[in-house]
Amino acid sequence: MITNQSGTLILQDGTVLHYSKVLNMQATGFTSDGESGNEYTALGTRTRYGVCAVDPRVIPLKTNLYVVSAGGSWDYGYARAEDVGGAVKGYIIDLFFPSASTMNSFGRRACTVYVLD
8 A cells, every 4th residue: 555645545456545634543343243223323323344434523423434544554445424432432433344253353552543535
């Protein structure tokens, strides 16, 4: 991945993304067990890979994002702010994972969030 000061992000496959803001955040994970009622987001959409929970004072709902590790060791990829969470305050982003084991192994990590145009 290559970034430049003009708000352009070039992915490894050559895809060019344009962003308006870069946020340094902490990423955590969530999943849905189908029984707890958290299989739907605050916007009423179904949870799925690519959905994230945010503090809407930091990132408005419906915002398209691209999420990578702060050091480049992992790449979550495209995400869309569709949910909020009780523990998601300030510069924390909660990323959806399809299984509890994947979510648990992810833990909490520093990340860079690109707010896409």
